[in-house]
Amino acid sequence: MNTTLSVNKSPRNPFIRNLLTFFLNRRALAIGLVFASDSLLLGSWVAHIPHVKAKLHLSDVDLGLTLFAMPVGLLIMNPLTGWVISKLGEAKACFWSAVGLALCVLIPINAPNQFILAGGLLLMGLCTALINVAMNTCATNLERAENIVIMSACHGMWSLGGLLGSGIAGVVIAMHMLPAVHVAVMSGLILMLTFALQPILARIPSSSRTETGEKSGSSFVRPNVDLLLMILIGLALAMGEGAAFDWSAVYLRETLGASSQVAALGFGSFSLMMTSFRFVGDAILVRIGGKRWLQIGGVMAALGLLLAIVLPYPTTALLGFAILGAGCSLGAPVLYAASMRVPGIPPAAGLATFATFSFIGFLAGPPLIGFVAEAFGLYYGLGFVAIMLFISAGLGKLVKLF
Structure with a gap:
């Protein structure tokens, strides 16, 4: 079924037309929601870092070193994402990394000590790196398949998710809700959303091979x-x-x-x-x-x-x-x-x-x-x-x- 507006019914204003193209296309919106869920989870976690710092009695130096575990995870996984995507496919990699992130975010908020906190953040970094490449690749594949432009709107959903995550966290903190409960609720909602989106994500075209016949996710490369x-x-x-x-x-x-x-x-x-x-x-x-x-x-x-x-x-x-x-x-x-x-x-x-x-x-x-x-x-x-x-x-x- 064609999920986009027909050309004849599209409004003349290009800004409205592009937004409608994005929001009325089920596959485009599904990708956008993955973008939003990624930043929504990250925003929810970041708001509670002061709580975790106080709970574990970490100094500023200890916290800084521990938080660096997430960037380490990102840097470890980024060179491997092409290989993972070539094995799973873009849609499956997008789905499973979203599931992984929703589960991994539960570790640092409940960490009983600094080492488990660092381990949880490392896992979050691994999942974040994979979902970053997978969802952007899915967006590009859909742009090519349907001759539409949605990449900026997808990144807009990521920014919107971060704003919502921070805003909701602010309300939750003002209500004195336990941080672990807040993050668990957000994780559960994102998991339900991700499983609901899975059938739609599965219909996104794959770029398994390039024009030269190479596998799309074959390796990390030296920049030209x-x-x-x-x-x-x-x-x-x-x-x-x-x-x-x-x-x-x-x-x-x-x-x-x-x-x-x-x-x-x-x-x-x-x-x-x-x-x-x-x-x-x-x-x-x-x-x-x-x-x-x-x-x-x-x-x-x-x-x-x-x-x-x-x-x-x-x-x-x-x-x-x-x-x-x-x-x-x-x-x-x-x-x-x-x-x-x-x-x-x-x-x-x-x-x-x-x-x-x-x-x-x-x-x-x-x-x-x-x-x-x-x-x-x-x-x-x-x-x-x-x-x-x-x-x-x-x-x-x-x-x-x-």
Whole structure:
């Protein structure tokens, strides 16, 4: 059954038309819900990290080292995702990694000691890496099969899931619900949703072989020039996201003297703008193209950070972080899709390679900002990221998006 709107009945507004194409296509929406469930679980867990820290009597150093277990899991699994997907297929890998994440999130919230906490986070990292590659590959396969554009909307669902997860967690904390109960309820709901989506996911086309006859998930690969440029742009954009995630509240509170409530809005304004742009991003990308957006978005993101630095007031900083969110919003959808179309590289392997290296930007960005801030001040730390974003806009002119 055709689940998309017919052309004759489609509204003329391209933004509404693309959103309807996404939400009225059962397979597209199913993939989007997997994106949302991933970030919903992560947002639910992150909100309770202070509780776990207090329960296990961890110092700041102990917590920092323990939390690093999840990125370790991501980095371990990313090079293996292509092989796993080649064995299971994209839809099955998407389904089982979603099930695994929903179960693994129960471990850290109930961990009786630091070692089990680290083990649970490691498992969460493994599942997160696999679901990341699998769901993006499923989205690309459906785009090709039905000649539609849904990647940005799928990433919009991921951003929306994170916002909902954080918001629900905030309400739950205010109600004094036990964190373990909250996470268990969310895990159960996501498991039911995942099993309900499984028959729809199973009907998503597979890219078992590329045009050259290679298996789509054969291996992790050494980046060629085209993929390397994508990785470098992804590094800069990930640093921009990391700056908002880890440093926006600190900058507003400690550098600009904003209240704690206003400081909390820094990442909120970034996330809200990123989510909004991703839901209309497919229509934007159809009109101007991914290559052009990488240039516009890089400049926009850099200018947003510069606005927060040059006009150091809470209101202008909030506006700056919002512009940063808009500029960073469509980079991931463009680059994730493009990394699976590089000639001579199997799709899942290209995505896994891009995800592995670009993730380093999200990990390394905040500490680099911290080192620069320690030596020269947070203004210069954020300014360093702005320079990287300007460079990414320049690289956007050189990159080839196949």
